[in-house]
Amino acid sequence: MARICVVDDKAMLRDSLAETLRREDHVVETFDDPQAALPEILTGRFDLALTDLKMPNMTGVELLREVRNGGCDVPVIVMTAYGTVDTAVEALKYGAFDYMQKPFDANVIVVQVERALRHGQIAKENEVLRASLADRQPRRELVGDSDAMVQLRVKIAQIARSNGTVLIAGESGTGKELVASAVHEASRRADQPMLCLNCAALSENLLESELFGHERGAFTGADRTRKGRFELADGGTLLLDEISEMALPLQAKLLRVLQEGEFERVGSSTTRWADVRVIATTNRDLPDWVAQKRFREDLYYRLNVLPVQLTPLRERREDIPLLARHFMTQIAKVEGRKPPVFTTEALRLLQGYNWPGNVRELENLCQRAAALLTGDKVLPKLIEDWLRGATPQMEFGEPLRHGRMLEDMERRLIERTLAQFGGHREKSAKALGMGVRTLGMKLKQWREERERESELKAQREMVGAR
Helix, strand or coil, rough: CCCEECCCCHHHHHHHHHHHHHHHCCCEEEEHHHHHHHHHCCCCCEEEEECCCCCCCHHHHHHHHHHHCCCCCCCCCEEEEECHHHHHHHHHCCCEEEEEEEEHHHHHHHHHHHHHHHHHHHHHHHHHHHHHCCCCCCCCCCCCCCHHHHHHHHHHHHHHCCCCCEEECCCCCCCCCHHHHHHHHHCCCCCCCCEEECCCCCHHHHHHHHEEEECCCCCCCCCEECCCCCHHCCCEEEEECCHCCCHHHHHHHHHHHHHHHHCCCCCCCCCCEEECEEECCCCCHHHHHHHHCCCCHHHHHHHEEEECCCCHHCCCHHHHHHHHHHHHHHHHHCCCCCCEECCCCHHHHHCCCCCHHHHCCCCCCHHHHHHHHCEECCCCCHHHHHHHHHCCCCCCCCCCHHHCCCHHHHHHHHHHHHHHHHHHHHHHHHHHHCCHHHHHHHHHHHHHHHHHHHHHHHHHHHHHCC
């Protein structure tokens, strides 16, 4: 099923053609005025346009020229009862897919329409491939049979049925992009493109251009019109990675697209339309960022329709042996060798480590072990230095208070982490796996406790002096 626009000032032919195409299960919109059709075509919501050549106010070739000047590359078939070589050449020069002479048989037009639609689909697939090539990663699997992973698979199946926006939150390395891919592949959009855009990797201006596209001459270096990710992902899914790093002005424009499905290319006033499901990921505490006015509250609620919170690896340690075997098997396939095996003692070391880098860190360790391994077994001595060197060592100094040991341990760990990052709260909170606001509340609580203790000490000293 395709969305087709038919433009002809003759009602009988226009309606007959529309009825023929609707019998082929296409969605057809008709226009008797090319000037009225032009802005609708430029929105990008049609897969094909058929236009008569001779019409009042604007010819079919003039309509085609305006469509191309507007940066829209929808396939166009020009129809006429006044066929000449010159008009055919002119239509093709401006990028018409084909030129058909009236009267034509219904079967012929159906065949030509299918050819034009296939041509448009191939062109779109090529653009999507070029846009996604840099982001393309080898297909990976959701590995693990812990309760957290079982619940995650159930949730993916549930939200895949919906068309709502998805917000995937979790620490770095927990597999947010992998979960996003699983949602797309289980959805009704699985046969359509899924594109990814890292919001932290580009400046605000470049990110806007990547999202919405730009017109030729819109800025220095814009030597040609270019489609954005929303246009290229039409009918499919767009993954916005690290959404929290998007600048506030651009957040407002994204909110409009999510609410209305409309946007403009940079340097254009033409409103375009795209049917795209958005999945966003973040490793930030977005409610905390909203409180700090660093992220729009309305955008947060618009994204958080279907929230997914990923569990860090340290909270599902039972999955570590499965993940380690999985990574070693994948590495062995690529290298054409027998998969290395972790010994029981080596697996025990892996399960005892805290994995601040989560699954990605474990995968990197497996790749390093496989590269440096001399036999077919991974022994503790090969990996223990890597784990020990990355694990923070705690020396508690003064004795922990009986009944408040966990509280004292947490406090000293936070103090040491703050010292490590020079007092930088955001970096410290990220390393500790907590929100900046939570960290601030704890520091405020401890500061007030110290002040009360100082006051009590001063009062006792005064009483003693008397």
